[in-house]
Amino acid sequence: MINLELPQKLTQVQQMAQQLASGVFRPISRKYDAIEHCETPEELKPVAQMMASMGRGPKGKAGHSDEIRNGANMMGIMGVEAMCWGDVGLMLSIPGSGLGNAAVTAVGTAEQKEKYGKLYCAMAITEPGAGSDSAAISTTAELDGDEWVLNGEKIYCTGGQRCDAVVVWATLDKSLGKAAIKSFIVPRDNPGMSLVRVEDKMGLRVSDTAALSLNQCRIPRDHILGSPEIADSEEARKKAFGGVMQTFDNTRPQVAAMALGVARAALEITREIYEKEGVKADFSKLPYNASARELELYRLEADLEAARLMTLKAAWMADNGQPNSKDASMCKAKAGRMGNDVTLKCVALCGELGYSERTLLEKLARDSKIIDIFEGTQQIQQLIVARHLLGLSSKELK
């Protein structure tokens, strides 16, 4: 039955996350934006414990049952959206919420999940010479007896300073392309892996974005995620790398949800300010008969609604075992650009109040930009969507 309203179990998740966001995140949002570099904020430690005790919610079994599910993926959307309404940087700084955790959960063995699932796992993909083109990474992994030896430079690793372990992407043989790229779990204090620096950024300041160096970094043989085999046929190669990329089908809607939260925050603050100044925006007139301020607000709310529903759809598909690669990229593309557009326009719509640090609008506008970049830029999402729609390979549509 077509129903785009949320059941109680999802709105409850949202309400809980929203309480956390308004009670814990909002009051310290400015403080940590100003501090920028620090260890894990004290205020987040009880949050991490609480989340660990809740677990990651009931898992949506990817099965063939006819019953419709609103499971873990959708709950994730609700939680992430509401927490990012509070502060996206703080949400990313909660120990245990790393992208690496998603990878371990998605492809890890039972032992790996047991050992690392509850730790804070960051993900290190980007290198100075390889960003969106993740197949071009040049960090190497070589098997030496019962150990893998990793060498290379990683940058823009979210949580790379504060995490317990890093999921590092490395190639077993660069000449073999995508198929030879594997990911490895490297404990943060493992000899051979060192913190080079933590970046200074426009926004998302409380979240630590680290550069890491791997120099003869040795880890046990069983620390590889997935199979160590290098696929030999074109088909198998695609499949193997596809497996690595599959993590993103689940994480992209979650990142899209970050943009939803940030945009909703900006729109709510704008509406509060407008209320005080007598701008109603109550849908009482047709768009073109409304004031310019009202019309712009309506447009932004409409665009948020489009992105929100697309994100829910992509997560719903994942919960129901439907292939959602295209939809995951579609919602990430839409939400990423929407979040940036909405927050920037809200600054403009509120004039000095928007630009001033007295409200959160300027901060939201600084934070929103990265959401259209990390976890696949706007353009990478468009590329993925276009290849799906047009049935073109990466050789045809470069």
Place this chain on the structure above:
Amino acid sequence: MSEELFDLTLNEEQRITRENMQRFVRDSLAPAARQADDEASLDTSLVSAIHDFGLALMPVPEALGGVGLARSPLSNALACEDLGAGDMSLTLAALQPMAAVNALVDFGNEMQQEQWLPQLAAEQWCAAAIALLEPRATFEPTELHTRAIFSGDQVTLEGRKSLIAAGKECQWFIVIAATDQGAGAFIVPADTAGVTVSQEQNMGLRSAGLCTLKLDAVTVPRSHQLPNFDLQRLLGLAWIGQCALAVGCCQAILDYAIPYTKDRKAFGEPIAWRQSVAFMVADIAIELEGMRLMMWRAASRAEQGLPFYREAYLAQLQCMEKAMTIGTNGIQLFGGAGFVRDYPLEMWYRNLRSIAVLHGSLMV
């Protein structure tokens, strides 16, 4: 908050209906759209074929010749979406009686329903339409210039209404006019003295038989006023209907552009291999998806009896802007070929502009 799960699965009946409609669109409606546009007149055989799906009959009580099902804005919206992929223009005309039936069922009393519904529930397509829009740039539904003046048992209507699809064929109109108590709805038979219907030529929707309705001291019995009229409900449900048409048309553009851009070669390779082209295709799909889900949400809220005015308003705003971007980019992808009339793209572009202009017509 609801106990129902978020779900995008069509039920069995919706699925079968969609299959039938999509087949009709592919085999009959889409191939006829261009000629109908050229002729700029209503093709009654196609309109009858759309009527045969029985959308107008569904909520009409069995005793009055209908099917007697509950009102279903969602099923109607899905139908508009499918038919809109074939032709917005003929669909708009063909479904005017459906809109009139819905208005009578939602806003009329039993006596009015008994008097006016049976002829629309007949096997033969018979037209009636809602007349809200007025020919002013600053038209505002809450500030109508068409006035209703009560005097004893009579009410006199004075004003102009525009963009009424199938206007020439209409047996009666539901005229929305200002009263001292806000907007009211009045049934006005087409043969009432002072009623003039004249066909207009417009940028698009040329086969919909769009007309202007002139009311010069038109007097009807007071009993012709629909007692339960709700302007926001009319506006909301009609926005959903026209958003559904736009979603269908934009889907047609996407489906048409994909094979073309893969086939058309420039600089030695298909243009779809270029990011500037491929990203335009991707953005059509992305914005279309947002439009569709917003329209579905508003329709599903209406179906469940939840408030839906805000959702319909936002869907309408999103569709009127994004659908036009899709319409213009559809032509852009085809270049000069999109501009010439051998292809349907320029017709879709002209038809899609109407979404920003229509109000209160296609009540689902």
